[in-house]
Amino acid sequence: MFSILIVEDDLKLAQLLQTHLEKYGYRAEVLREFDRVIERFESVRPDLVLLDVQLPYYDGYYWCRRIREVSNCPVLFISARDGKMEQIMALEHGADDYLAKPFDYEWVMAKIKSQLRRAYGSYAPGRQERIVECAGLALYPERLELTLAGRAVELSHKEGLLIEALMDNSSKVVSRDWLLDKLWDGQPIVDDNTLTVNVTRIRKKLAELGIEEALETVRGAGYRLRPIWRTQP
Structure with a gap:
């Protein structure tokens, strides 16, 4: 079962995302201590992160850089900021995709499936590593x-x-x-x-x-x- 860490300070939205993820069979964790994102990340060791841009203490760009210091897991930004520059900044700071709010939850699930497939779909027991x-x-x-x-x-x-x-x-x-x-x-x-x-x-x-x-x-x-x-x- 894939685990997903939700870093979103809108608790209602975070819980809605958690509900949809669990409906699709994922294990979803909602982070609540926004000054301890990396500690929680290393504790959960998620397969994918949903990360808001506007957060208490530090913004999502900062936390994405910190995550990239320890992991290459997919990071999808979710944000009400839909400007071109914000989305380019997300990619420059290590994100894999950017979803602007408001969004359709089925579209979010499709994006998550796509990233998980790209990141982990090539693994199989006994398969020789590709070079x-x-x-x-x-x-x-x-x-x-x-x-x-x-x-x-x-x-x-x-x-x-x-x-x-x-x-x-x-x-x-x-x-x-x-x-x-x-x-x-x-x-x-x-x-x-x-x-x-x-x-x-x-x-x-x-x-x-x-x-x-x-x-x-x-x-x-x-x-x-x-x-x-x-x-x-």
Whole structure:
């Protein structure tokens, strides 16, 4: 049974979400101590977090960053703020999706199922771990880790999908439309900039591995990952 932590200071909304989640067979915990989000997170160890932006003490962006220090579990923001900048900020701080209030509860359940499927659906007893390789760069999709020459960085779920698509098509131009469909499974997204945000995050992760300027923006076409690092000493 998947467990979900609800970090929402509107108690009525939090309880409604809890009721719907439990109806679908999830174990749902409602957090009530908003100065102890990380402590509660580490105690519950949820498979997914529903996180409001406006919270007492610190906002949801802060807590999302803190969660990303210890976990790659899916984080879905739920907020009455529906502006483009708020949603871009959520992605930049490590969120996997953003749901603006008021929302349809069935749509929320569909989003949760989709994120859980992406995060954990590849696991199966006795299954060999999958590895995607490109010129010495190795991606471990199930554990969301990217490695090169003994160095490793952790990825979010969207980052993992994006770098896998680029590695699978190494040296080829991959269109923005194709990547948008790959990352969001044909679902409408808020703004085309959400892909740009994730590309920027991938560039930073590659830089941590010592890979610079390998991920190109091809104006009017898309992106290309050139394995130039294999020629470097």
